[in-house]
Amino acid sequence: MTLLLLTLVLPGTAQLVAGRRAVGRLALRVWLGVLAVLALGGLLALVSRPAVLWLLTRGWLLLLAQVVLVLLAVGWAALFVDAWRLGRPDRLPMGDRRGLLGGLVVLLLVPGLVGWTGVGVGQARGALTSLFGTGEAAAAAHGRYNVLLLGGDSGKGRTGLRPDSIQLASVDAATGRSVLFGFSRETEDIRFRPGSTMARLMPEGWTCGDDCLLNGLYTWGRDHAELFPPGTKDPGLLATKEAVESLSGLDVQYSVMVDLRGFASIINAVGGLDVTVQRRTPIGGNGAPVSGYIEKGEQHLDGYHALWYARSRYGSTNYERMARQRCVTSALVKELNPQTLLLKFGSIAQSTTGLITTDIPQDALADLADVAVKTKQEKITSVNFVPPLIKPWDYDPEVVRSTVAKAIARSEAGPSPKATAAGPRPSAAASATSSPTPTGSTPAVMERPGTDPDADTGDLASVCSAG
Structure with missing residues (x-):
């Protein structure tokens, strides 16, 4: 048993004491290395x-780590078995022999964990190469990363793929x-920035009324791919991105599209989401029978129910639906902590295969991961x-742009757990727009989870809270 414990603490010492010294010295050197x-x-x-983070997002380094971990697991397991053999269990009484064998089996779980970690590293490498492409990382625009988040719906009965959920995440890089x-x-009535691809294709804008909605741009772009510059990978995405850039006044560096039909598998992979439901939400409806409800109160939703909660239309407005989608997004962000990613990475990586498309290159992952660590410690406005x-x-585009700028300025100037005596940093959003909000319009800004009693049907607080 002493030889087994020595192998656990300093692999190779059992062989130095009672076995082949050359093997022991090699193993000890590897362990110390x-x-x-x-x-x-x-x-x-x-x-x-x-x-x-830069090192952890290098594919070649992950491959090296995978090979090293698997070899370490095999070598360590062999050292344990050899230490058990060196203890001469055949000379022990039957009871002690069984105890020693039991100790060996338990201790073999340690190299097994190392090998399991190597498998996880391999899955991480596979996810990196399949999900993220090559290319240069985009620089932050005015100190911010702006990422377009789309929830695509290509379900039964729909023509083409249309992003039902359209959100823009603007994150301070510092x-x-x-x-x-x-x-x-x-x-409706979207006019594009001068000089953009869509401004060339639609000089008068996307302005044909009910037939020209924001989510229809994606389908239009794909149906008219021949009109876009050569090499455009996803014309529908480009059209939608340029529309959001025009609406918000922000430069969008990256985009992420999630197929909502497979969103349930991602939520199941992390073990479900904790959501406080404020309004009873039906499952089904709109041409199909209502098969059940997601009740009010604190709920732990699996993938099926979380997806219905985010997508349910029956008896609610699209604006309430948008708020529920943001609530599910916030709950998922909260659930994706380091412990969950470490323990469930394999199932998470498998569940995202084919369900997420993005133009984020591998070279950008280190910077974005560093920003994401900071974001986890801050409130999401x-x-x-x-x-x-x-x-x-029927809206004034300047109201949208000025509201975006005010929300960003408020977020940058807000209190932070890391705030110092130097006070808040200067706003980097001034360049987004200089137009003031017209009298009588109040920006619907709230901090998660929000408690505004006068909120409209799109208010997150009136619909749910995450976690």
Whole structure:
């Protein structure tokens, strides 16, 4: 048993004591080398977290780590078995022999964990190469990363794929403070920025009334791919992105499209979401029978029920639906903590295969991951462009842009757990727009989970709260 415990603490020492010394010396050197690498990694994390994140997003390094971990697991298991053999169990009484064998089986779980970690690293490498492409990372615009988040719906009975959920996440690159802007899929009369691709294709804008809604741009772009510049990978995405850029006044660096039909598998992979439901929400309806309800109160929703909660239309407005989608998004962000990612990475990676498309390159992952760590420690501010703030079918574009700028400025100037005596940093959003909000319009800005008693049907607080 002493030889087994020595192998657990310092692999190779059992062989130095009672076996082949050459094997013991080699194993001990390898083990000390591993400890040195871990110590250097920990020191580097303390000095420069971005450097560690850069290393962790290199495919070649993940492949090397995968091979090393698997070899370590096999070698360590062999050392345990050899230490058990060196203990001469055949000379022990039957009871002690069984106890020693039991100890060996338990201790073999340790190299098994190392091998399991190697498998997880391999899955991470596979997810990186399949999900994220190549190319140069985009620089932050005015100190912010702006990421377009689309929930695509290509379900039965629909022509083409249309993004039902259209949100723009604007994140301060230095502090991680985020603002989530929700745009109604029914937004009309969209005019594009001069010089953009869509301004060339639609000089008068996307302005044909009820037949020209924001979510219809994606289908139009794909149906008219031949009109776009050569090399455009996703014309529908480009059209939608340029529309949101024009609406918000912000430059969008990246986009992420999630197929809502597969969203349930992602939620199941993380173990479900905790949501406080404020209004009883039907499952079904709109041409199909109502098969049940998601009741009011604190609920732990699996993928099926969370997806219905986000998508249910029956008996509610599209604006309430938008708020529920933001609530599910916030709950998922909260659930994706380091512990969940570590323990369930394999199932998460598998569930996202084919369900998420993005133009984020691998070279951008380190910077975005560093910002994401900061974002987890901050509140997420939300703005929904719905009545009474604007009427999606009749609105002043300057109200939208000025509201975006005010929300960003408020987020940057707000209190932070890391705030210092130097006070808030200067706003980097002034360039978004200089137009003031017209008299009589009140930006519908709230902080998650929100408690505004006068909120409209798009208010997150009136619908649910995450976690």
